[in-house]
Amino acid sequence: MDPIVIIGSGLAGYTVAREFRKLEPAASLVVVSRDEASSYSKPMLSNALAAGKGAAQIANATAAQMAEQLKARVLAGAEAASIDTAGRVLQLGGDAIRYSKLVLALGADPISVPIDGDAAADVLQVNDLAGYARFRAAIEGRKRIALLGAGLIGCEFANDLAAAGYGVEVIDPAPRPLGRLLPEVAATRVRAALEAVGVRWHFGTAASAVSRTASGLRIALANGDEIEADVVLSAIGLRPRTQLAQRAGLKTSRGIVTDRFLQTSAPEVYALGDCAEVEGRVLPFVMPIMQAARALARTLAGAPTPVIYPAMPVVVKTPAMPAVVCPPPAMAGAWRVIEDAAGVEALYEEEAGRLTGFALVGAACVRKNALANALQPD
């Protein structure tokens, strides 16, 4: 029989492979990766400085080690060119692989906004281990970092860099950090705590140009301000990688459209992780990926299994003011806030006091499990 082929060696791809292997010790398995296919924890990239880790220490297994562990062929440096869904063939440049089932674990691309200036091309992004290695090399011996984006990744980087002694300026068009995740009262705490460790905020504006100066870079903001920095890092958000699926005629929307079984619109082709839109939702976080990988592994092993999401709190790793958020699936209620000097507990309630989400900041984070258990699986 033709192998099961997984495209992608990130958390989604390797976790499906690992979970599948537990169920099917002998079935033929191929993992295709466009990068070097080492296994690493992507969430660690935005708090590795504090953990004393460089890019080399973040990788926990090479492609060869993963191949041995998974009893799979791991094809590193192989870009998937096209999929023939009728003939069940994956084209990799010159090579072609026939598959019995194909899993798209393609990930997402960082969103970049158009920026003018002679140093616009020097704006860095960290979306994988290689990007992180470039970023670490760029900040070595430098002091001032400008961050574009005050979302989850931007705030984690800001905290990590400030704690390591860097001067950090964060620019975001929103009025406060973590605007899409936290209610205002909770976001204000994170803002103040990061300010206290040295982060300087520039809200309500965006970078319009980055240019070279004698001593570094100058970032011109839309509001007329200027910031001097040595390195600019963009952490604005992610866009699911859908190009390959589109070329193959698969249905896509924001992500590659799947049902609860992670099945795409093409037979024997599945998608999960940052590239997938599962029943209308794109959930680029660790916990949903783990849930999806386990369900898909069972499906691939012959027992069709829908993904069921338990309450999945998202942890914002900002040690200066830790936060946890379980975003409500629909904004049909209101936040009820309990706060004291040590933290904020914000409960999102619909009619009749039914809890549908929560956000915790500071000392209130210890309530994470109790509240997660109070939420219904979705």
Added chain:
Amino acid sequence: MKTWQCVVCGFIYDEAKGLPEDGIQAGTRWEDIPADWSCPDCGVAKADFEMVEAVAA
């Protein structure tokens, strides 16, 4: 006392602190945590051997 780090999500388990909110007392050694325990941040099972000994901070 040691610290252990989840290789999937970076969660750190510190034996000295335990996870009182998870019912794990301060001072609980890694080997004494039940096999059905899972990482509170990402759900990875203890049995998956995906925690590694973290470098002492």
